[in-house]
Amino acid sequence: NAGVTQTPKFRVLKTGQSMTLLCAQDMNHEYMYWYRQDPGMGLRLIHYSVGEGTTAKGEVPDGYNVSRLKKQNFLLGLESAAPSQTSVYFCASSPGGLERQQFFGPGTRLTVL
Amino acid sequence: GQSLEQPSEVTAVEGAIVQINCTYQTSGFYGLSWYQQHDGGAPTFLSYNGLDGLEETGRFSSFLSRSDSYGYLLLQELQMKDSASYFCAVRDRGNNDMRFGAGTRLTVKP
Numbered sequence: 001n002a003g004v005t006q007t008p009k010f011r012v013l014k015t016g017q018s019m020t021l022l023c024a025q026d027m028n029h030e031y032m033y034w035y036r037q038d039p040g041m042g043l044r045l046i047h048y049s050v051g052e053g054t055t056a057k058g059e060v061p062d063g064y065n066v067s068r069l070k071k072q073n074f075l076l077g078l079e080s081a082a083p084s085q086t087s088v089y090f091c092a093s094s095p096g097g098l099e100r101q102q103f104f105g106p107g108t109r110l111t112v113l
Numbered sequence: 114g115q116s117l118e119q120p121s122e123v124t125a126v127e128g129a130i131v132q133i134n135c136t137y138q139t140s141g142f143y144g145l146s147w148y149q150q151h152d153g154g155a156p157t158f159l160s161y162n163g164l165d166g167l168e169e170t171g172r173f174s175s176f177l178s179r180s181d182s183y184g185y186l187l188l189q190e191l192q193m194k195d196s197a198s199y200f201c202a203v204r205d206r207g208n209n210d211m212r213f214g215a216g217t218r219l220t221v222k223p
Contacts (some may be wrong), residue, residue: 019188033211042200042213043156058210090155099143099163099204104155108205 004105023091030072119212135201142203
């Protein structure tokens with residue numbers, strides 16, 4: 001099993017450009033999450049999903065959109081990138097509730113110029 | 114609102130025991146989790162305390178006291194590979210989302 005994978009691993013955008021980050025999991029987990037992590041800080045939840053076709057806002061949802069059309073995939077979109085969105089983005093999944101063990105992907109390092 | 118506080122840095126020697134504390138302010142939560150993250154890596158789950166008391170998993174133990182709004186992670190027989198950042202996290206009942214502390218950077222010295 002590959003676990004949780006993220007595409008791409010690195011990306012550089014110019015301000016105003018758009019992009020989509022892809023997360024895939026092969027563990028048949030119901031819950032999926034998108035976090036961002038800035039230097040010296042903990043993880044901050046952007047959006048999450050408790051099942052196919054559902055999404056919910058986390059702590060810092062502004063400027064991001066998500067979709068969960070298939071159970072195994074969770075997409076994070078940036079419609080108009082801003083330098084403040086420069087960060088490392090982690091996707092995670094879990095079989096149960098948010099408080100239970102989450103399995104993280106390797107991360108995507110995004111730089112917005 | 115809620116916040117989780119943990120020390121920013123801790124240093125210990127190989128073979129020693131270290132305790133990383135986490136205090137929190139939240140209107141209600143489901144339990145306290147701990148994650149480990151090595152530099153450049155992804156967070157990995159260490160433990161979860163849904164109830165008060167001590168949970169033990171090998172060299173790592175975690176404790177929760179809801180009445181004191183306090184928890185800790187205890188690492189025994191420290192090894193060099195334990196050098197990493199450690200994060201406490203809670204699922205907040207009010208917001209129904211996950212909140213992480215800023216992390217404690219543990220350095221294990223020979």
